Structure formats: C-alpha cells, structure tokens
Amino acid sequence: MIIKKLPEEFEQARPVMQRIEQAGFEAYFVGGSVRDTILKKPIHDVDIATSAYPEEVKHIFNHTVDTGIEHGTVMILDHGKGYETTTFRTESGYQDYRRPDQVTFVRSLKEDLQRRDFTINALAMKENGAVIDLFSGLKDLKNGIIRAVGDPQARFNEDALRMMRAVRFSSQLDFKIEKKTLAGIADHAQLLEKIAVERTRVELEKMLLGDNPANGITQLLETGLYKYCPMLEHFKSGLAEIVTLNKWDLSNDTEVWSLLCYSFFLEGKQINDFLRQWKTSNQVITDTTVIVSAISSLLEDEIIPEVLYETGRDRLVSANKISNLFGGELTTKEVLEAYDNLPIKSKKELAINGGQLINGAQLNPGPMIGQTLQRLETMVVNDEIPNSTDELMSAAVKMLKED
Structure with a gap:
C-alpha cells in the first residue's frame, strides 16, 4: 500500500528521513500517525524509527537533544520543529508491568515492530508513503479489529496499561477487540493495579471521549478491568446504565467525570473523594461538583436563576448536555438565554461593595x-431588587434594622 498524498506533518519530516537514508540507514514513520493517516483521521505526533543507533543519529544531524537516549530516543531539531527518532529495539524484563528492564538496540525493523502492542499500531511507512505491514495491521484496520501483536498474554504481561489502551481504542475507533486479545485482558486484568492511577485515568478519559464510549465501557465490564480501576468496583450498575444511553458526545475531561459522578449518584464530598482517588486536578473536582448539582435541577426542566448564576455559562452547556442524555428536555439555547438575561453574572458586577456598606450602613x-453582600447578591440574581447602589444600600440598612 502506498499513500500518495501525505499529510503536511509527514511532508515536513521527509527531509529528515531522507538524510538518515542517505547516510546508509533505514528510517520509517511509525505508530499512531501512520494508523490515523490510513483511517483519514487528523494526526498529532510524528514519530520516526530508524536502524541508526543514537550516536549515529547525532553524527548525521547538527542539532539534537537527548530526550530518552537510554531507550534509543533522540530529538532531531529541523527548521524549528522537533522529531523524536528512536532506534529499532527489543525489550525484555518487565518487573513493574510497565517499563522494560533492558533495552537492546537492533538493526531489524521486524524485531522492533513485533514488540508493539496492537497490529494496527505496528505499521511503518517509508518517507515516500509506502506502508510496511508485517503483522496484518492493514487487514485489521479494514475490518475494525484490535488484535495484539503475537501472544496477547505476553503483551499484557509486559505492559499492563495496554489493556486499557485496547479498551480505549475500541471506543475511540469504534473497533472490536479480537477474541484472544479480549481473553488476554480478562486473564491479566488484576495487573492494572500495578499501573500509576494517572496513566489509567488518561486512558479512561480518552475512552469516554471516543466515537463509541459505550463499546469501551462494555469491554471494561466484560473483562473485569473495571474492578481494578479506582472505586469503579462499587459502581458496576452505574457503568451498566451508561452503556444504555443514546449517542453521546462529550467534549472534555470534566464532562467525562460529571457524567460518571451523576450516574453513580455522587454529590458534594462524595464527588471530592471519588475524584481524589483518580488524582484529577482541583479544578476538575470543583467544576464537576457544580455541574452535577446543576444536572439535577435541569432534569426537572426548571430554570432557576440561582442555579444558572452559580453554574456559569460554560458549565451550564456541559450540565445541560448530560441532562439531555438522561431525559432532560431543556435545550441549551433556552438555558443560555435564561443565563444571559440574569441581572448579574458574577459578584464583581454587584453595584455595592464592603467599603460602601461600612461607610453608608x-x-x-x-x-x-x-x-449582607451575599444576601444582596442573591436578591439581585432572583430579580427581587434592582442592581442599583442606592437600592442595595437601602435594602442593606433595612436588613440590619430587622436583624
């Protein structure tokens, strides 16, 4: 197979590849960029694999950075761009079920590709667009199959995160996991506990942002992987419910966690505890807590000014998107129109401040x-009083007398 029209990212890297070849070595584009180009999807990072050893790569180019030289990776700097170039290698000894204990540089492309996770990721491409397929990856791409390279048991024992990657790709690409590969995941699911939570979290987020997230969740449940993800063992029924939702299209990590927390009936401190286990950022915890609270209100088809105000425009979009998945009937347009009509959008817009209260009241x-400011803010949001300094001062004085 030859790809005649290469994406611009590849075109820009071709001179780098040509220089390596002119020096007498092999060089190929490898990894997800090759797969996604064949699938006509946008590509991101361009990775190069070569038969040249790191010192040989550094001899060819004047400007390089040792980004991971112990594993054979050198960054080639060319016209303001950086290209990670890794020597063909074999790996052995995975005592932590993630990183190899020993890396050996080799000259063979086949030896390098056979250590990769799945056939669809074991494709290589020459700088002229000719695709090298040694493990039937093109066939699996055509048929929408995720299949481990070689023995699935060995691949997952080498790197337990590959199990989450398989499930993620089943969602992201809307592919099926091949039978033996799926069995290998089920057999080794407990090894996921050996993987850093942050890495597992990234794969889960990508899975739920994929084209067919229900597919990914189904594989999590069928293989038992969910049992070895932080706290998910307690929410099997919630995960099963998500699978039944109609087509959903989440846009960011916060929406992922908001959907999960709402489905698991979590709120307040429970959300905080759950997301701490997953080591999300404080901002994600804050946003998720607010969004989940708003979902419950929107599901009642009620547009409550205080809820709109506390949630904010961007989080309202997310909350209503998830509300609609669970049967809410308000349109995002209706919700945002109501938000835009609020008298104020933040505390900063309140026409009175603490200094004025000290002097005037x-x-x-x-x-x-x-x-007092909190009470005035609520009154303005609910349209019980105009956002006028004089009106607010009078209301404050009246409150204080009554108190």
Whole structure:
C-alpha cells in the first residue's frame, strides 16, 4: 500500500528521513500517525524509527537533544520543529508491568515492530508513503479489529496499561477487540493495579471521549478491568446504565467525570473523594461538583436563576448536555438565554461593595459584611431588587434594622 498524498506533518519530516537514508540507514514513520493517516483521521505526533543507533543519529544531524537516549530516543531539531527518532529495539524484563528492564538496540525493523502492542499500531511507512505491514495491521484496520501483536498474554504481561489502551481504542475507533486479545485482558486484568492511577485515568478519559464510549465501557465490564480501576468496583450498575444511553458526545475531561459522578449518584464530598482517588486536578473536582448539582435541577426542566448564576455559562452547556442524555428536555439555547438575561453574572458586577456598606450602613468590618453582600447578591440574581447602589444600600440598612 502506498499513500500518495501525505499529510503536511509527514511532508515536513521527509527531509529528515531522507538524510538518515542517505547516510546508509533505514528510517520509517511509525505508530499512531501512520494508523490515523490510513483511517483519514487528523494526526498529532510524528514519530520516526530508524536502524541508526543514537550516536549515529547525532553524527548525521547538527542539532539534537537527548530526550530518552537510554531507550534509543533522540530529538532531531529541523527548521524549528522537533522529531523524536528512536532506534529499532527489543525489550525484555518487565518487573513493574510497565517499563522494560533492558533495552537492546537492533538493526531489524521486524524485531522492533513485533514488540508493539496492537497490529494496527505496528505499521511503518517509508518517507515516500509506502506502508510496511508485517503483522496484518492493514487487514485489521479494514475490518475494525484490535488484535495484539503475537501472544496477547505476553503483551499484557509486559505492559499492563495496554489493556486499557485496547479498551480505549475500541471506543475511540469504534473497533472490536479480537477474541484472544479480549481473553488476554480478562486473564491479566488484576495487573492494572500495578499501573500509576494517572496513566489509567488518561486512558479512561480518552475512552469516554471516543466515537463509541459505550463499546469501551462494555469491554471494561466484560473483562473485569473495571474492578481494578479506582472505586469503579462499587459502581458496576452505574457503568451498566451508561452503556444504555443514546449517542453521546462529550467534549472534555470534566464532562467525562460529571457524567460518571451523576450516574453513580455522587454529590458534594462524595464527588471530592471519588475524584481524589483518580488524582484529577482541583479544578476538575470543583467544576464537576457544580455541574452535577446543576444536572439535577435541569432534569426537572426548571430554570432557576440561582442555579444558572452559580453554574456559569460554560458549565451550564456541559450540565445541560448530560441532562439531555438522561431525559432532560431543556435545550441549551433556552438555558443560555435564561443565563444571559440574569441581572448579574458574577459578584464583581454587584453595584455595592464592603467599603460602601461600612461607610453608608455604619457596619463594622467583620463577617456581617460578607453575609449582607451575599444576601444582596442573591436578591439581585432572583430579580427581587434592582442592581442599583442606592437600592442595595437601602435594602442593606433595612436588613440590619430587622436583624
């Protein structure tokens, strides 16, 4: 197979490949960029594999960086761009079920490709677009199959994260996992506990952002992988419910976690505890907590000013998207129109501040100021009082007298 029209990312890298070949070595594009080009999907990183050893690569090019030289990787700098170039290698000894204990540089492309995870990722391409397929990856791409290279048991024992990658690709590409590969995942599922939570989290997020996330979740359940993900063992029924949802199209990590937390009936501190186990960022925890709270309100088809105000525009889009998946009937347009009609969108827009309360309402500095401002803010949001300094000052004085 020859790809006649290469993406621009490959075209820009061709001179680098040609220089390696002119020096008497082999060079190929490898990995996901080759797979995605064949699938006519956008490509991201361009990786190069070569028969040249690291020192030989550095001898060919004037500008390089040793980004991972112990594993054979050198960054070639060319016209302001960097190309990670890795020597063909074999690997052995995976005591941590993730990284090889020993890397051996070789001159054989076949030896290099046979250590890779799946056939669809074991494709190589020459700089002229000629695809090298030594493990029937093209056939599996055509048939929508995820198949381990060689023995699935060995591949997953080498790197347990490959199991999550298989499930992720089943969602991301809407492919089926081949029978022996699926059995290998089930047999080694417990090894996922050996993998850093952060790595597992990235794969789960990508899975749920894929073309067919229900497919990925089904594989998580069928193989038992979910049992070895933080806390998911307690939420099997929630995962099963997500599978039944109609077509959904999440846009970011926060929406992923909001959907999961809502499906698992988590709220407040429970959300915090759950996401801490997954080592998400504090911002994701904050946003997810707010979104899940808003989903419950939107599902009642109620547009409550305070909920709109506390949630904010971007998070409302996410909340209503998930609400609609569970039967909510409000359109995003309706929700955003209501938000845009709020008297204020943030505390900063309130026409009075603490200093004015101290001077105008004879309040002493202290908690009472914050409490009063909070009450005024709520009244403005609910359209109970105009956002006017005079009106707010009068209301504050009246509150203080009544208190």
